[in-house]
Amino acid sequence: MWITLLLTGFSLAVYQINDRIAHYFEYPTSTEIDVVPSQNMTFPRVTICNDNYIKLSGAQELGEHNLYVIRPGAFLGLMIMLDVNQSDYFIQPSLTAGYRVWLHEPNEPPRMMKMGFKVGAGQSVNVDVSVIKISRQKPPYGTCTDEENYNQVDCEWKCFNREVVKVCNCRPIYMKAIGNESVCDYYDERCCADKFFDDFYFQNLNQEFSCHCPPACNEIMYPAFVTGARYSNNILAHLSSVSKYSQKYIKENIVSVNVYLSSMQYTKLVTTAGYSVMSLLSDLGGALGLVLGSTFLTLIEIVEMLHEFIVYNFAKQNLPEKKQKK
Structure with a gap:
């Protein structure tokens, strides 16, 4: 009965710890x-x-x-x-x-x-x-x-300037020069630059051109x-x-x-x-304390016990070899 309760509590603790860690790495705000x-x-x-x-x-x-x-x-x-x-x-x-x-x-x-x-x-x-x-x-x-x-506006505008020059081989009269490109004539501005402007801003082509302009x-x-x-x-x-x-x-x-x-x-x-490191540690401690009755000191004691157990078994296995050598 005690083993069943212990395994159940351990499973709930693992589930809660996994849920809280996943929530932390969602970086909520x-x-x-x-x-x-x-x-x-x-x-x-x-x-x-x-x-x-x-x-x-x-x-x-x-x-x-x-x-x-x-x-x-x-x-x-x-x-x-x-x-x-x-x-x-x-x-x-x-x-x-x-x-x-x-x-x-x-x-x-x-x-x-x-x-x-x-x-x-x-x-x-x-x-x-x-x-x-x-x-x-x-x-x-x-x-x-x-x-x-x-x-952000200036970043998007510079990106648009670069792309419209690549596509139309000229710049509209309202756009700042970024090199030695020529100014578009009336036909190029209406049929190429203005159309590209509509697609760029209203059809979200700025995402296709990798305009990384965060706020x-x-x-x-x-x-x-x-x-x-x-x-x-x-x-x-x-x-x-x-x-x-x-x-x-x-x-x-x-x-x-x-x-x-x-x-x-x-x-x-x-x-x-929205969820800091201290909040994560508090939730993990709460999960361990609620279902297993353990604390941070309990975990340290468990780690210490495992360490002593490993050292003891290692020493026990090597002890006969030392006696044989003598």
């Missing part, structure tokens, strides 16, 4: 969410591109320094008034006339092809911004990288809640009186964008190891 108040919030970089991306009439240089805010609200943000200038549009690349806006980190290059939101002409748009700071775990608990000055271990995101309304007749009359534009032109071309923080606090997402 847990995510902690916290809302942190702040006295000084970094304002996001606001990138704005005209839907007419073929011709760039001009842009105002705002400087290289970062902007900060110490108060939230619609009256304490960044107010921009933009001119769509539809008469300057080339072959219509978009079904709309307006701008695409994207909020991102100051050191992150814009990816206007696939990110952002659109604002149309003839209206005032409010962009209510919140802040999320993400901290990810490095391998084996995650896939992020803490490489200095690394950015950064530390990242800031700026989700936005966008609302807008058309200019009132009084505002149209006022804008027309203080500018050289007619009310008709303002309706068709002018848009104002107001970007501001919703509050002086940010959401913090931290990924941590």
Whole structure:
């Protein structure tokens, strides 16, 4: 009876130990969410591109320094008034006339092809911004990288640049030069580069080209809640009186964008190891103690007993040989 119970307990202990070790090597993670108040919030970089991306009439240089805010609200943000200038549009690349806006980190290059939101002409748009700071775990608990000055968007864009040059033997006009390759003409850009771009991003060809671009271990995101309304007749009359534009032109071309923080606090997402070495050792000790009534000292005693047993038998086998030699 005692042997049966001992074997049963030993089997349960082996099963529990195997289960806990397998769980440890799955490298589980847990995510902690916290809302942190702040006295000084970094304002996001606001990138704005005209839907007419073929011709760039001009842009105002705002400087290289970062902007900060110490108060939230619609009256304490960044107010921009933009001119769509539809008469300057080339072959219509978009079904709309307006701008695409994207909020991102100051050191992150814009990816206007696939990110952002659109604002149309003839209206005032409010962009209510919140802040999320993400901290990810490095391998084996995650896939992020803490490489200095690394950015996932920039990594993907460089990979796309290399591959489109290989496939099309030229680079689109909007792409930075990576060598002495020529700029694609209109036919090559439409029939090769643009098609490759769609396949690369929307058909997941970036995985086929081995673009190893993991997310950064530390990242800031700026989700936005966008609302807008058309200019009132009084505002149209006022804008027309203080500018050289007619009310008709303002309706068709002018848009104002107001970007501001919703509050002086940010959401913090931290990924941590969900099962540490100490947790593993605790579970193993619990399994041994529960079903076998053993502890760490018990294991040491067992190892010591096995060692003495082996030494004793080894000495016993060699003892007759020594007597014969005498």
